[in-house]
Amino acid sequence: MSINARVRQARKAAGISQTRLAKILGVTRSACSQWESAQGTAPRRDRLEQLANVLDVSYEWLATGKKSKEERGTFGVKEGTPPYRTAITADQEELLKLYNALSVKKRIALLEFLRSL
Numbered sequence: 001m002s003i004n005a006r007v008r009q010a011r012k013a014a015g016i017s018q019t020r021l022a023k024i025l026g027v028t029r030s031a032c033s034q035w036e037s038a039q040g041t042a043p044r045r046d047r048l049e050q051l052a053n054v055l056d057v058s059y060e061w062l063a064t065g066k067k068s069k070e071e072r073g074t075f076g077v078k079e080g081t082p083p084y085r086t087a088i089t090a091d092q093e094e095l096l097k098l099y100n101a102l103s104v105k106k107r108i109a110l111l112e113f114l115r116s117l
Contacts, residue, residue, distance in 0.1 A: 003035075003065075004036050004042065007036050008036040010055040010062065014054075015104070016104070019032075021054070023112070024054055025050055054111075056104045056107070
């Protein structure tokens with residue numbers, strides 16, 4: 001399966017339209033369409049990381065189609081809490097735990113709310 005097909009599959013599984021995904025990521029809808037088109041361009045690495053987080057799939061699966069050892073989902077769905085790259089405060093850790101407990105749709109709603117502040 002191509003990266004374009006994986007992006008489309010993950011977006012549809014998350015129940016998000018291209019328009020809504022574009023708004024969340026701060027890109028145009030046509031950019032999202034390009035990422036999903038067989039003739040389109042693949043997202044850059046940093047954008048691919050954002051897509052993986054928003055769509056709640058692993059970066060490895062989205063980028064390569066391969067599952068990491070920790071993954072148990074049908075197509076790279078993340079399980080568990082990823083290791084943190086840097087030290088964080090207790091408040092930040094609590095926020096991350098609460099965020100990770102949310103469904104994909106609730107995560108998106110929360111991100112949209114926070115961006116509107």
